[in-house]
Amino acid sequence: MYSIVYITTSGISESKEIAKRLLEAKLACCINIIPSVESMYLWKGKIEEDSESIMVVKTMSTLVDEVIKTVEYIHSYETPCILEITVNKGSNNYLKWMETELLY
Secondary structure, eight states: OEEEEEEEESSHHHHHHHHHHHHHTTSOSEEEEEEEEEEEEEETTEEEEEEEEEEEEEEEGGGHHHHHHHHHHHOSSSSOOEEEEEEOOOOHHHHHHHHHHHHO
16 A cells, blocks of 8 residues: 655756656655665676665555656666565554545
């Protein structure tokens, strides 16, 4: 019923742009942005290193497909990291707040 979507971006500016779009569309009720993280990953057979930003997007599970579609449309990466993490439990008050913001 509830999900967190983990997204990496090219930096804080791109994260804020994506966050604003998701919030305006009511696809997320809260987004945390971790401004800088060092990433190492395989890309086309080579080890790459980059500084990135992380987004932690809180949303309803029913909205995740639309979150993914929206992020893919505006993201600068050819293959952005967009991963759903299902939330099994949480603070009842927080989960009710999420529903209030996203469903009404």
